[in-house]
Amino acid sequence: MNMKTNILGIDVGSVAISIAVIDKNNKFIQTAYNFHKGQIAQSLANLLKEIDLSTIKAIGYTSSTPKILKYGSQTDTRVAYITAAKFLNPGVNALLIIGAEKFGLVSFNERGEYLNYKPNSSCAAGTGNFLDQQAERLNLDNIKEFSDKALANKREIPLIASRCAVFAKTDLIHVQLAFYAEGNIMRRNSLSILHCHFT
Numbered sequence: 001m002n003m004k005t006n007i008l009g010i011d012v013g014s015v016a017i018s019i020a021v022i023d024k025n026n027k028f029i030q031t032a033y034n035f036h037k038g039q040i041a042q043s044l045a046n047l048l049k050e051i052d053l054s055t056i057k058a059i060g061y062t063s064s065t066p067k068i069l070k071y072g073s074q075t076d077t078r079v080a081y082i083t084a085a086k087f088l089n090p091g092v093n094a095l096l097i098i099g100a101e102k103f104g105l106v107s108f109n110e111r112g113e114y115l116n117y118k119p120n121s122s123c124a125a126g127t128g129n130f131l132d133q134q135a136e137r138l139n140l141d142n143i144k145e146f147s148d149k150a151l152a153n154k155r156e157i158p159l160i161a162s163r164c165a166v167f168a169k170t171d172l173i174h175v176q177l178a179f180y181a182e183g184n185i186m187r188r189n190s191l192s193i194l195h196c197h198f199t
Contacts, residue, residue: 007059008020009021009080010061016036
């Protein structure tokens with residue numbers, strides 16, 4: 001009996017590799033994501049070790065994937081994102097694609113048809129990788145922890161430049177130092193209060 005009914009999808013970006021296995025009903029069987037650190041072939045091979053390749057009948061990969069695969073069907077990266085988004089959420093009217101080097105906004109019309117794509121300027125390149133760097137600077141384990149903390153914030157959102165990654169980094173460092181200084185002042189005030197109570 002031929003058990004090859006699944007499809008393997010591969011997307012290699014500038015800093016990470018994503019893979020997904022879906023069955024004949026387009027249900028996810030397995031997914032994986034890993035930073036390749038420039039070692040694309042080895043990183044992909046390591047991810048594929050976790051996949052039962054005997055069940056794979058076809059391979060698809062995005063156009064951003066380097067030419068290291070001998071088999072498979074290539075799909076334009078943007079078309080892949082749009083198709084996946086519309087499949088998972090048929091009512092989507094906009095899609096923000098954020099990668100490590102670039103981001104862009106895909107818009108759809110009222111009938112759900114593709115309308116246009118607006119990319120970032122070259123000055124703001126490094127979007128996703130920039131956020132990963134900031135998570136590392138804050139000693140956070142990963143971008144998920146970074147995102148969770150951002151969503152949990154109840155304080156006023158600091159103003160951060162969004163036009164240029166260099167200016168954004170400068171603003172982030174300034175805000176981080178301001179909160180650090182504020183925390184030290186609060187700790188000193190707390191110690192002063194305790195000192196007054198016990199003297």
